[in-house]
Amino acid sequence: MNSTKSRRKVAITSTENGDSGDKLDQLLLSSAISNGEDLSPFIRKTFASGKPETLLHHLRHFCRSKEAEIEEVCKVHYQDFIMAVDDLRSLLSGVESLKSSISNSNSQLQSVAGPLLTSLDSFIEARNKCQNIALAIQSLQICVKLMEICSRANFHMSKSNFYMALKCIDSIERDFIHKTPSSTLRRMLEKNIPAVRAHIERKISKEFGDWLVEIRTVSRNLGQVAIGQASAGRQREEELRIRQRQAEEQSRLSVRDTVYALEEEEDDGYFVGNDGNDVYGNGGTATANAANAALGFDLTPLYRSYHIHQTLGLEDGFKKYYFENRKLQLTSDFQVSSMTPFLESHQTFFAQIAGFFIVEDRVLRTGGGLITKMEVENLWDIAVSKMCSVLEDQFSRMRTANHLLLIKDYVSLLGVTLRRYGYSVDALLDVLNKHRDKYHELLLSDCRMQVAEALAADKFQQMWMNKEYEYSMNVLSFQIQTSDIVPAFPYIAPFSSTVPDCCRIVRSFVEDSVSFMSHGGQLDFYDVVKKYLDRLLTEVLDDALLKLISTSISGVNQAMVVAANMAVFERACDFFFRHAAKLSGLPLRMVERSRRQFPLTKARDAAEEMLSSLLKKKVDGFMTLIENVNWMIDEQPQNENEYVNEVIIFLETLLSTAQQILPGQVLNRVLQDVLAHISETIVNFLVGESVKKFSLNAVMGIDVDIKVLEQFAENQASLVSEEEANQLKKALVEARQLVNLLLSNNPENFLNPVIRERSYNALDYRKVAIISEKLKDPSERLFGTFGSRGYKQNPKKKSLDSLIKRLKDSCKSPGSHHWSGY
Secondary structure, eight states: OOOOOOOOOOOOOOOSSSOOHHHHHHHHHHHHHHHTOOOHHHHHHHHHHTOHHHHHHHHHHHHHHHHHHHHHHHHHHHHHHHHHHHHHHHHHHHHHHHHHHHHHHHHHHHHHHHHHHHHHHHHHHHHHHHHHHHHHHHHHHHHHHHHHHHHHHHHHHHTTOHHHHHHHHHHIIIIITTTOSOHHHHHHHHHHHHHHHHHHHHHHHHHHHHHHHHHHHHHHHHHHHHHHHHHHHHHHHHHHHHHHHHHHHHHHHTSSOOOOOOOOOOOOOOOOOTTOBOTTSSBOOHHHHHHHHHHTOOOHHHHHHHHHHHHTTOHHHHHHHHHHHHHHHHHHHTOOOSSSOHHHHHHHHHHHHHHHHHHHHHHHHHSSSSSOHHHHHHHHHHHHHHHHHHHHHHHHHOOOHHHHHHHHHHHHHHHHHHHTTTOOOHHHHHHHHHTHHHHHHHHHHHHHHHHHHHHHTOOSOOOEEOSHHHHHHHTGGGTOOSOSSOOOSSEEOSSOTHHHHHHHHHHHHHHHHHHHHTTSSOSOOHHHHHHHHHHIIIIIIHHHHHHHHHHHOOSHHHHHHHHHHHHHHHHHHHHHHHHHHHHTTOOHHHHHHTOOOOTTHHHHHHHHHHHHHHHHHHHHHHHGGGGGSOTTOSSOOSSOOHHHHHHHHHHHHHHHHHHHHSOHHHHHHHHHHHHHHHHHHHHHHHHSTTOSOOOHHHHHHHHHHHHHHHHHHHGGGGTSOHHHHHHHHHTTHHHHHHHHHHHSSOGGGGGSHHHHHHHOTTOOHHHHHHHHHHTOOOOHHHHOOSSOTTSOOOHHHHHHHHHHHHHHHHHHSTTOOSOTTO
């Protein structure tokens, strides 16, 4: 064996005793060669010094020094070689013996292994056959599984279960087509699979197109049912509120102790989709599922198309296709036909939109990402914009309040329906509120026509009510009864048919106004309803009654009925405002706190004035008998004059009828006006040219007449209050003060401001001057002997003369409009 020796670096040693430079260079070169360093510096230095022979000499010297080392090494290795040859020779003899041993062993092995090798060949052959059979079985199993999957795919295709068919095809492509041992089968599959996919895509596209057509009809029916259920829910809420108001009213009035149990009815009107969840994500009911099934609200074709397109790798394209088609459908739904009036088609129009977004809400929540929330909101924004535009246009064309109310109610139901599904409907409610004024103007116009028709049909006769239901319908329903006791029938009401007819019109106005304001997003709308109710009463009903009073009343009975109607209307107006408050959800105590002035004041005053005017005309007919009075009677009369008897008979006859119709306050005001007219007529007759002069006895006769009239006024205390009876008596104050002045012993007291203000404040000084001068009688039968110097002048006549003189001087004062003594 050759041993390798590692190189050793030769260290540079210093020369002893001042070696020469050549010796040093030789050592450096030897060290560099021994260490395997680069010799180029030595070569450059040698050639630079111009002494290359020195370098060659050093190199030859180095070679010679190494030859000795090589020779030493060879000697050492030769000895080793000799020893190795000896060892090899000894081994050679061992190898020969080993060779013969191996040969013998091989012969034995051949003799023993021959049969085994034959068996091994048979085994290998059998194993190869087994492997081939296993491979064949494996191939057959693959083919069998492949054929089974193909069979399942064909079965699903025959059942139009395209999604499962595609799953089978995907399994074939993924797991079998590259493993199929049959090239024929592989080529058949590679050829038919794309054809099958194309067929499925065509079929599913057609099915999806059919669903898009069908879902429009389904959406319309779905929207109609959903809005109908919202309407039913609103009706139930209204019934509950009515029952609650009735309970509160009974409790407030303490009529009877009644306990109301207000039970909330469950609203099972929410729709559920194919996942069986309601709109709030809770478990759906069997009833709702049945409703959905009855409507054909089935999203299976849509989801099947979506899943198949997902399988085909066309998911994004299908999403876009679905969204664009639904957007196109929504746009076409807004094509309002000009051939069909919007009033007839608005329910279908809005039901279609409601159903559309109910379907989209279901697709959003159960479609697995088929449509996004942002896309649904975009569709809703488009729909809201279009609906607002359509409503603005249609409302601007409408001329009938009822039509506008019908559409508004349906739109509000649409809002209630879609709000349940999370859609914002504030923009729609804003459009409805925007047309609030127009609706009420149309409603006022309709009521104006209805009131005119009701007043034109009135015959100014008291209503007859033969049945209790008539009394309830015409009296109790408007709370215009004066007693809680139901009268006996037949019942003659103290008003004509105008009252219940107009009350029905006003009540309908209130209900329509509240209906329009309700469900519009505004909770406190009583002030709005009250404002328009005021307008109806003051601008419509009051003006219509004024026109009726000024143009159609020609008799006392008619005027009396109209005046009685106005008294009933005063109670009815309280009911109108209470009714508006109830419907608006406002507590009655708040309405009762803020009672308003009677809004029909003008008509009431005109009716009473008309009745008074007609009565005055009647009275004037009887007052013409005053001309038959003997104004120069010699004796003091004991009885009243004939004209007073006739007037009293007329007034008592009038009262016997009027007290059955007119309330006490109205009757008091009318009688007070009539009696004041009688008093004024008596005074004016004395002032007039018909009476040239009259005696003191005639004044005493007038005093008797006035006492009879005053007694008549006092007798009315049984019909009116004592205070009102005193007011009737005060209506005769002008005639009474005149008679008192003429009969007084000192008429000149009239000139005293204090006495005049206390006792004669109703007298006009001009009339007093004229009448007093007519009482001046030169006959001594009345005032004594005025020509005789020795006769003492009557103090009363002296006082009267002084009064007449002062009054005449005041009347002659230029520019005098009132007596300076006043």
